[in-house]
Amino acid sequence: MPKDNTYIIAEMACSHEGDPALARKIIDGAGRALADAIQFQIWLAKDMAVPHHPDIPVLQRIELSRQDWDDLATYVRRNYPQMQIIACVYERASVDFAENLDVDAYKLHSADLANPYLVKYVAATGKRIDLSVGASTIDEIRNAVEWIRQTSESEIWMMYGYQNFPTPTDAIHLDYMMALRDLFQLPIGYQDHTGGDLEGAFWLPAAALGMGVDVLEKHITHDRSFKGIDHQAALNPDEFMRFTTMVREIEAAKGSAVPRSFSEEEQKYRIYSKKSIVAARDLPAGTPITDTDILFMRAPDLGLPPDQSQRLIGRTTQKDIVAFQLLREEDIQ
Known part of the structure; x- marks a missing residue:
């Protein structure tokens, strides 16, 4: 289970635009905001899609090298030792590389929920798995959970989010998220993809927090006005600081569910x-x-x-x- 406080994940995704300097700015924003973890999406274009896929030129442009990721992991540990590193991986070679980085946990994208080869390979590391379940059937979620449990005792956190950027408010269905938590009896996290320039980017995660989520995953970028990759639902560093402050204030207000002496x-x-x-x-x-x-x-x-x-x-x-x-x-x- 997550610690007593809500676990806040700063999702960098591809906002770095393939530039390690921009990635460091994003890491600084997450670290100064006291996020619990920074999430790296570790992949190589040649492993992500077939050579004739129309996205290949973009993927090649924003790709970070293995050495870049090694340097960024060192940067996190040197400057923000309290912040964990989560690796979102898409194939085995990236898992092997992430193990060499000694990442703290893995995220499995919903694209791989029906991929027992990758699910079991990640589970074999024994590390926590953040299982993304957006746009997935109950059977797909159940099978992935079973593959993990058949392989190891890896802790599983179920991560729910509507996979559209930015997400229309009426498409989110927070009640369904909580129904999944009750069905699978796993810690639940909310991946918010609300437009970063909307007030809902704050009050929808606040609503999810009030409903009892254990984890909040929020995109962070270096500068949303840059309008680069993964910018739509991302917060700027100063906004991310305000976001984490809001979360901790809500936690303070929630207090304890047990009777207590009057102050x-x-x-x-x-x-x-x-x-x-x-x-x-x-x-x-x-x-x-x-x-x-x-x-x-x-x-x-x-x-x-x-x-x-x-x-x-x-x-x-x-x-x-x-x-x-x-x-x-x-x-x-």
């Missing part, structure tokens, strides 16, 4: 606001108390609450009590 401020509020039993009129010593002799009002001090009034009715005052004075047990015979 000093709450004790003061109880004295100020709670009603007590007071005399409705002057009650000389020896007066039998009836229900017309008492009122329920705020007083400077806290006395007997209204639900204790029947304990007083029919009993007799043993001292003079003036109107609006608290009626206390010790004043009654």
Whole structure:
């Protein structure tokens, strides 16, 4: 399970544009915002798609070399040791390389949910697997979970997100995300792909957090106005800082589900606001108390609450009590 606080993943994706300097800017943004992890998408164009695929020229343009990734992993560990590295991998060679980098966890893209060869290969590392389930059937999710469990004891976090950038709000279906959590009894994470320039980029993850997600994955870029690859749903570094601050503030507000002692401020509020039993009129010593002799009002001090009034009715005052004075047990015979 994730730690007590929501686990925040800064998804770099391909916002680096194939430039290690831009990748370092993104890492700096995630690290300064105190993200729990930075996510690398590690691949080579030749392994991603067939040579005649129309995306090959773009993939080749934004590809980072193995040495680039090695340098970036070193950069993370030297400058932001508190931040884990997650490798999103698409084939075995990248898994082998990521193992040499000693990444902390793996992300399996929903594209590979029906790929037992890769799922089992990643599971064999024994490291945590963030299993993306967007646009996947229940059977595809169930099979992937079983392949992992057949292979190792790797921890599984289920990651839910609508795979369209940017995502229309009415396409997200947060209730379905929580239904998946209940069905598979796994920690659930929300991958938010709302337009980075929309208010929903903040309040939709906040809503997911309120529903009980364990993990939030949010895209981060160096500069959204650059309008490069993967920019639509990404936050700028300053926005990502505001995002993580928001998450931690919501966590503080959630507090604990168990009863707790009243704080000093709450004790003061109880004295100020709670009603007590007071005399409705002057009650000389020896007066039998009836229900017309008492009122329920705020007083400077806290006395007997209204639900204790029947304990007083029919009993007799043993001292003079003036109107609006608290009626206390010790004043009654």
